[in-house]
Amino acid sequence: MGIYLPIAEMSVNVIVLLAMGGAVGFLSGMFGVGGGFLITPLLIFYNIPPAIAVATGANQVIASSFSGALAHIKRGTLDFKLGGVLLAGGIVGSSIGIYVFALLRRLGQLDLIISLLYVALLGAVGGLMLVESVRAIRRASGGQTATLRRPGQHNWIHRLPLKMRFRASKLFVSVIPVLGIGAIIGFLASVMGVGGGFIMVPALIYLLKVPTNVVIGTSLFQIIFVAAYTTIVHATANQTVDVVLAFLLMVGGVAGAQYGTRVGQKLRGEQLRALLALLVLAVALRLAFDLFVRPSDIYSIAPLSGA
Amino acid sequence: MRKTTLALVFFLAGALASGSVRAQQEGQESIEIGLSTDSVSITSGFSGTNLTIFGALDNADPLVSRQGRYDVIVVLEGPARPVVVRKKTRVLGMWINTDSQEFANVPTSYAVAMTRMPQDITNTGNYSRLAVGAENLHIRPQNGESPATIEEFTKALFDEKKASGLYTERVGGVQFLSRNLFRATLMLAPNVPVGTHRARAFLFRNGTFIRETSAALTIQKAGAEQRIYEVAHDYSFAYGSAAVFLAIITGWIGRLVFRRD
Numbered sequence: 001m002g003i004y005l006p007i008a009e010m011s012v013n014v015i016v017l018l019a020m021g022g023a024v025g026f027l028s029g030m031f032g033v034g035g036g037f038l039i040t041p042l043l044i045f046y047n048i049p050p051a052i053a054v055a056t057g058a059n060q061v062i063a064s065s066f067s068g069a070l071a072h073i074k075r076g077t078l079d080f081k082l083g084g085v086l087l088a089g090g091i092v093g094s095s096i097g098i099y100v101f102a103l104l105r106r107l108g109q110l111d112l113i114i115s116l117l118y119v120a121l122l123g124a125v126g127g128l129m130l131v132e133s134v135r136a137i138r139r140a141s142g143g144q145t146a147t148l149r150r151p152g153q154h155n156w157i158h159r160l161p162l163k164m165r166f167r168a169s170k171l172f173v174s175v176i177p178v179l180g181i182g183a184i185i186g187f188l189a190s191v192m193g194v195g196g197g198f199i200m201v202p203a204l205i206y207l208l209k210v211p212t213n214v215v216i217g218t219s220l221f222q223i224i225f226v227a228a229y230t231t232i233v234h235a236t237a238n239q240t241v242d243v244v245l246a247f248l249l250m251v252g253g254v255a256g257a258q259y260g261t262r263v264g265q266k267l268r269g270e271q272l273r274a275l276l277a278l279l280v281l282a283v284a285l286r287l288a289f290d291l292f293v294r295p296s297d298i299y300s301i302a303p304l305s306g307a
Numbered sequence: 308m309r310k311t312t313l314a315l316v317f318f319l320a321g322a323l324a325s326g327s328v329r330a331q332q333e334g335q336e337s338i339e340i341g342l343s344t345d346s347v348s349i350t351s352g353f354s355g356t357n358l359t360i361f362g363a364l365d366n367a368d369p370l371v372s373r374q375g376r377y378d379v380i381v382v383l384e385g386p387a388r389p390v391v392v393r394k395k396t397r398v399l400g401m402w403i404n405t406d407s408q409e410f411a412n413v414p415t416s417y418a419v420a421m422t423r424m425p426q427d428i429t430n431t432g433n434y435s436r437l438a439v440g441a442e443n444l445h446i447r448p449q450n451g452e453s454p455a456t457i458e459e460f461t462k463a464l465f466d467e468k469k470a471s472g473l474y475t476e477r478v479g480g481v482q483f484l485s486r487n488l489f490r491a492t493l494m495l496a497p498n499v500p501v502g503t504h505r506a507r508a509f510l511f512r513n514g515t516f517i518r519e520t521s522a523a524l525t526i527q528k529a530g531a532e533q534r535i536y537e538v539a540h541d542y543s544f545a546y547g548s549a550a551v552f553l554a555i556i557t558g559w560i561g562r563l564v565f566r567r568d
Contacts, residue, residue: 002354002497006532007539011354011497047498059550066558071566112403228551235547239539243550244351250554254561291401297470298395298402299463303388 007242008052014248016046021060021252028061028253029068029260030267031276032216033197036061036189036227037118037283039249048245055234055241056249061227063250064257065197065220071261072217079214082166083221085175086200089182090189090226097190098233104191114192119288121188125202126280129273132206136270171210181207182222189226190233197223198280205273212269337365338379338510338520340491345522347495348529355497358383358524362508364487371512372486378421378428378511379481380439381491383524385416385473386502389449392460392467408460409449415500416473417441418493420480429514437516439509441465441474472496501526 001014020042028035036057043053072078104113164175181203189196200219204210210218235241264272340362347358360381364372371377390413394406419440421428435443442465448457468474473496481491491508507521528536539546 002352004349004351004353004497004528004532006528006535009498009501009528059554062551062554063558063561066555067561067565070559070562112401116401228554231551231554232544232547235539235550236543239543239546241539241547241550243535243539243546243553246550247553247557250557251561254558255565257558258562258565293402294397295395295402297467299392299460299467300395300404301390301392301464301467303390 003244003248005242005245007240008048008056008245010047012046012048012245017245017248018252020046021064021249022256023252024060024249025064025067025253025256026260026263027256027279028064028197028220029071029257029262030264031197031260031272031279032068032201032219032264033223033276035064035197035253037122037192037198041283041286043245049240051238051240052242052245055231055238056246058227058230058234059241059243059246060249060253062224062231063246064253065223065227067254068257068261069217069220069224071258072220075213075217075265077213078217078221079166079210080221081164082171082178082204082210082214083218085164085178086182086185086218086222087225089179090186090196090222091229093183093186093188094190094226094229095186097187100187101191115287115291117188117192119284119291121199122280122284123288125199126277126284128206129202129277130281133270133274133277137274140268140270166210171208173208177207186226190230196226198276201276202273212272213265216264336367336377336510336512336517338508338518339363339365340381340506340508340520340522342506342522342524344524346525346527348527349499349501349532350529351532353497355499356495358493358495360491360493360506360508360522362489362491362520364489364510367487368512369486372483375483376513377483378423378514379489379491380419380421380428380509380511381481381493382420382439382507382509383416383418383493384414384505384507385500386504387412387414388500389413390464392464394460394463406456408457410461410464411447411449413446413464413468414444415502416496416504417444417468418474418495419476420491420493421476421478422481422483422489424478425476429511429516433511433514433516437509437519440476441468471498473498473500495526499526501528 002011003014004011024035024039024042027033027038039060040053040057043057044050069078162175163172165172185196185199185203188199197219200222201215204215204219205212231241340360343359343361347356362379364377367377389409389411391407391409393404395402396405398405425434425440434440438445446461465474475494477494480493481489483489504524504526505521506524507519509519510517527533
């Protein structure tokens with residue numbers, strides 16, 4: 001069943017897009033990641049022009065994150081205050097990121113920087129998470145209670161001034177690292193064209209020691225705004241948001257997100273972290289493969305804009 | 308649609324017949340084409356289509372046409388756009404874009420249909436003089452690189468275009484229906500670019516180029532597709548906001564419909 005996309009200017013299969021959206025939405029609800037780092041490569045693989053894939057991916061991420069966040073609000077596993085502070089930092093970061101994005105694109109090296117960032121970040125984040133979560137799972141099976149929150153354990157982050165209380169996360173911490181994490185993630189998110197959930201989730205878990213179940217809801221909440229901001233910026237500056245494409249992905253995505261949230265809540269924190277780590281590592285390996293293995297076609301063509 | 312076209316072609320043939328006395332004296336054949344439509348509308352169901360072009364030879368020599376020595380090549384060329392071709396090389400073990408070449412006027416699509424294999428119709432000199440066939444297009448390189456580099460990137464450009472189905476060649480795509488009536492079938496790819504395309508028909512007799520004719524074809528988005536495109540470009544901020552709103556509503560409805568807790 002084909003449908004013609006008005007902005008991408010090509011004909012695509014409806015069923016394929018619904019399935020793609022569904023699969024990514026499922027993972028999104030389960031792990032609290034927006035799924036932008038999965039949907040964008042999938043769309044590019046399906047021959048959608050990269051600029052449209054990035055912008056439309058952001059649009060679809062809003063829907064599945066919103067849908068997932070609603071489920072977390074009902075469960076009380078969404079920290080609005082923490083999400084709000086992260087967002088404030090995030091907006092500053094992504095504004096800088098959008099400027100850098102435009103600069104790199106002019107130089108023709110955008111693909112390289114994005115790939116390198118993906119490989120380095122996903123590889124590091126995935127690797128660290130996997131090691132930690134496997135250890136936690138071992139401890140849990142050895143009869144000990146596995147938790148990241150050990151009383152009396154404080155790192156340097158907890159000694160910074162300007163402390164603020166985040167009740168839902170059972171957290172009393174300085175706003176400086178929270179704003180900083182928000183800004184760095186906002187920057188990376190807009191350069192890489194993603195919501196940044198896959199960096200946000202581990203950062204909140206490991207740096208701020210927020211409980212895993214609250215992290216997912218809060219991350220989703222934050223992603224809604226980052227993705228909305230990205231969508232509007234791309235739509236205004238580049239006219240690369242294809243609503244028909246986005247809508248098809250959304251329909252699949254919101255359905256998937258609801259099932260994903262349910263599965264995610266059945267799993268224990270360390271199992272969830274291990275699975276997310278594996279997913280993140282798989283994407284990193286895939287991208288590294290593209291970077292280091294001789295491509296089947298060393299040439300690529302692109303329309304020359306502004307000429 | 309097809310019936311009206313046929314009628315149009317016969318009408319053309321009839322109109323030309325009045326001038327045929329003079330033409331006969333010169334012994335010069337002429338060629339006319341009629342498109343089955345002068346505009347193709349792309350709607351939501353579009354997934355590529357066949358475009359049929361009918362044409363007629365006027366004042367054809369019966370002997371030559373009985374021997375099948377008239378050949379026709381029909382070309383449908385998409386609007387020209389500037390394009391950059393990039394090349395990846397290995398740097399520190401990584402494959403990255405290092406070299407690039409810009410071209411000023413690359414036809415977005417290029418479909419060729421012909422009666423026989425290209426080498427059986429005429430010689431390469433004729434093809435390059437008439438600029439028929441993708442490899443004979445006059446494409447202007449933008450930045451001054453060495454001729455060898457330009458040649459390499461030009462070849463890469465055509466290979467990419469062929470791989471994406473935008474540059475096609477169909478031997479046997481032109482068929483003679485009678486002694487002087489022919490039909491050309493060209494494939495419009497699902498990702499055919501919108502804009503004004505130009506159809507050109509070339510007539511050869513015994514490998515000698517006789518005459519060419521051309522017609523314009525507009526490919527445009529229609530209905531909702533066109534409106535979405537216009538709104539996205541003319542009211543881009545409102546469009547972006549609407550896209551966000553749509554996502555929020557979809558997320559909310561999705562929550563109501565697929566709720567699992």
